[in-house]
Amino acid sequence: MLDLQRLRALHAVSVHGTVGAAAVALGYTSSAVSQQIAKLERETRTVLLEREGRSVRLTDEAHQLVGAARELMAIVERAETELEERRGVPAGRLTVAAFASAARGLMPPVLADLALRHPTLDTRLTEIDPHLSVDLVAKGAVDLVIAHDWDIAPLPAPAGVDQAVIGDDLCDLLVPEGHAFAGRTAVRREELGGERWICQPPGRVCHEWLVRTLRTAGHEPEIVHQADENPTLVALVAAGLGIALIPRLGRGPLPKGVAEVPLDPMPVRRLYALWRTGAARRPAIAETVRTLREHWPEVSAHTPR
Numbered sequence: 040m041l042d043l044q045r046l047r048a049l050h051a052v053s054v055h056g057t058v059g060a061a062a063v064a065l066g067y068t069s070s071a072v073s074q075q076i077a078k079l080e081r082e083t084r085t086v087l088l089e090r091e092g093r094s095v096r097l098t099d100e101a102h103q104l105v106g107a108a109r110e111l112m113a114i115v116e117r118a119e120t121e122l123e124e125r126r127g128v129p130a131g132r133l134t135v136a137a138f139a140s141a142a143r144g145l146m147p148p149v150l151a152d153l154a155l156r157h158p159t160l161d162t163r164l165t166e167i168d169p170h171l172s173v174d175l176v177a178k179g180a181v182d183l184v185i186a187h188d189w190d191i192a193p194l195p196a197p198a199g200v201d202q203a204v205i206g207d208d209l210c211d212l213l214v215p216e217g218h219a220f221a222g223r224t225a226v227r228r229e230e231l232g233g234e235r236w237i238c239q240p241p242g243r244v245c246h247e248w249l250v251r252t253l254r255t256a257g258h259e260p261e262i263v264h265q266a267d268e269n270p271t272l273v274a275l276v277a278a279g280l281g282i283a284l285i286p287r288l289g290r291g292p293l294p295k296g297v298a299e300v301p302l303d304p305m306p307v308r309r310l311y312a313l314w315r316t317g318a319a320r321r322p323a324i325a326e327t328v329r330t331l332r333e334h335w336p337e338v339s340a341h342t343p344r
Contacts, residue, residue: 041082043115046108048075049087049097053105054180057094064134064165064180079104112179113317120321129323130159136172137164137185140269141310144289145185145205149334153327160323169194169244176200176313183327184313189248194311202313203328206335208288210306211299215279221298228302232258235281237272240265244308249284252306273297288338310335 051061052072062069080087087101097105123130137146146164153162167175169186176184177197187208188194196202214220220230231253238260239245246265253260264275269290272283277296286308293299312328319325 041104041107042079043108043111045075045079045082046104046111048072049079049101050105050108050112051180052076052088052095053097053101054175054178058088064175066163109179116179116315116318120318123322124320127322128159129153129157129326131323132161132163133183133323133327134181135162135164135183135185135327136167136175136181138169138172138187139166139267140286140289141185141187142166142289145310145331145334145338148338149327149330152330152334156330157323157326160326162323162327170242173197173200173313176315179315182314182318183324185310185331186313187244187308187310189244189308190306194309196313199316200313201316201319202311203332205310205312205331206339208286208308208310208339210284210286210302210308212282212302213273213276213285213293214282214298214300215276216296216298217279218282218298220282220300223300225301225303228252228256228304231256234261236260236262237264237266237275237281237283238262239267239272243267245284245286248306248308 048061048065051065052058055061055064058072058076059069062072065072076087083100083104085100086098087104088095089098119131135146142164150162150164153160165181169188172181172184173186173194174197175181177200185205186194212220212226220226236249238249241247250260263281266272266275269285272285273290273294275281276283277294279296284302284306288310312331314324
């Protein structure tokens with residue numbers, strides 16, 4: 040009989056691409072995941088993973104098992120949802136994926152509140168970029184996702200995934216002190232041509248928004264520095280190396296040397312919670328979404344302005 044935990048490990052490798060990434064998502068060590076898959080290979084008398092440099096490739100037999108694992112995991116999820124629903128109390132493990140600034144600025148008080156109110160609920164957070172996390176919830180790799188979109192780049196929800204709005208996060212133009220925009224009451228998007236930009240790398244939602252916005256305003260952006268984390272972007276602005284558009288959530292106090300200027304119209308990104316439709320009746324999902332919405336007004340009111 041196939042072991043469900045070993046099938047989960049194989050499924051995680053198929054979703055995340057490497058044994059190491061699968062281990063992080065599952066909360067195991069890489070060696071533990073490798074051992075699970077090695078045992079599964081012995082049980083099935085089949086080679087499931089083939090080495091390709093530093094990564095691995097799933098064999099055809101492995102892909103067949105992954106499909107079966109996905110079906111079994113869906114059955115288990117339905118059973119767990121029905122049991123939790125009958126009890127009427129949030130319980131069990133809930134895996135949550137959130138983008139960096141939400142993980143830093145929103146999730147700590149939410150997780151603490153959930154732990155205090157519901158001691159039988161084991162909520163676990165992973166920081167993942169939105170363009171990856173939405174696919175993970177659709178595939179069953181995580182239970183709940185906190186993602187965002189921008190006013191000109193809506194977030195598509197895959198089939199079988201429900202979503203709820205958490206709130207709107209405003210975004211400001213940050214410039215070095217002494218910059219021509221510093222001290223202005225507002226800057227129009229049409230005025231942004233010819234600037235040196237500091238931004239997240241290509242493929243990130245914020246990067247794509249900046250490029251599309253400036254091109255719509257008739258400017259080709261000159262992006263001179265790229266970094267993943269907003270604090271790094273702010274530090275580069277403080278050093279006088281360019282300007283940046285940074286959302287308020289999780290940004291923290293601005294350091295000396297940085298001026299905040301409103302952009303007209305002000306960019307807005309909307310935060311969402313997403314979960315699989317099959318888990319919608321689970322009390323843990325409903326309570327977490329409710330808690331996220333409950334905390335958002337206080338979190339957004341205390342973000343730097």
